[in-house]
Amino acid sequence: MDLEARVAELERRLDALEADPPPRPEAPEGDFWALEGWKERLAALGAETGGVLFTGAVTLPTGERYAWQQAAPTTDLLDEGTDRADGTRSADSFAALGHPVRLRLLREILAGRRTAAELTALDGVGTSGQVYHHLRQLVAAGWLHTTGRGRHEVPGARVVPLLVLLSAATP
Template identity: 70%
Template sequence: MDLEQRVADLERRLAALETAGRTAPRPGEGDFWALDGLRERLADLGAADGGVLFTGAVRLPTGEQYAWQNGTLTGDLLEDDWRPAADAFAALGHPVRLRLLREILGGRRTAAELAGLDEVGTTGQIYHHLRQLTGTGWLHTTGRGRYEVPPGRVVPLLVALSAARP
């Protein structure tokens, strides 16, 4: 398929999505609309081994909104060195760190606000956890002792939590 045909096909599919509006299939209704779209895209790329796609449109309790997606070919994932991911996963492996992330997403952004929470430990322990999360990219400082989950990490964090649900 040449470039003009691919662009025309993309425009046609975009127009269909825009027209569908609120009548688009919803997750959980038994329709694999996201999976079908991924398979179509993989076929266009000639990716016989498949791929992984995760995406999300999120509105936090603070009113902030994030839209994000990431797709990776299966072969690329299987060939990658997975060791660098260990620290990022390890940082999420502590209940207090997960609580801090949840509270920060919910609007508590300063160490002082976080220290006022029950069952998160001493101020020193909180700073230890915040350093772990910052060092692995799950948090960054915005100045004056304020923390936030970087925009490019909000949806991946929620995807990781979703994947870990029983």
């Protein structure tokens, strides 16, 4: 399949997803197997205040597969010692995601548009200078890294956490 046909097919798939997004799956009532296992582990650790667990296994439109799980007791999350004393590291990470164009760029990169040229050609993302500014912000916060020759990718360890944040922010 030639490049133009591949791009046309990717654009068709993206248009279909944006026009009619799939419904968000809901866990069947009483079916909290991951939560129950996590609660058992917390009890074994003596973590009386509970904790948070997120996990995911995804296949991106590019065919790349990622599986990830992260967990933390509540005390660790609320302890200022896990972040700089003033919370700057967390705030910087969230701030990088706080612009609609940056979120769009991340989604486009996950979907396979990886070069700065492909990203600046998108409608509604601004000038090339603005796109490069957004990319620098995302790289500085660790949501992206540069793989060379103007190519960007979301680091593997950030794919599922990013999707968790997008899911949590969707009403």
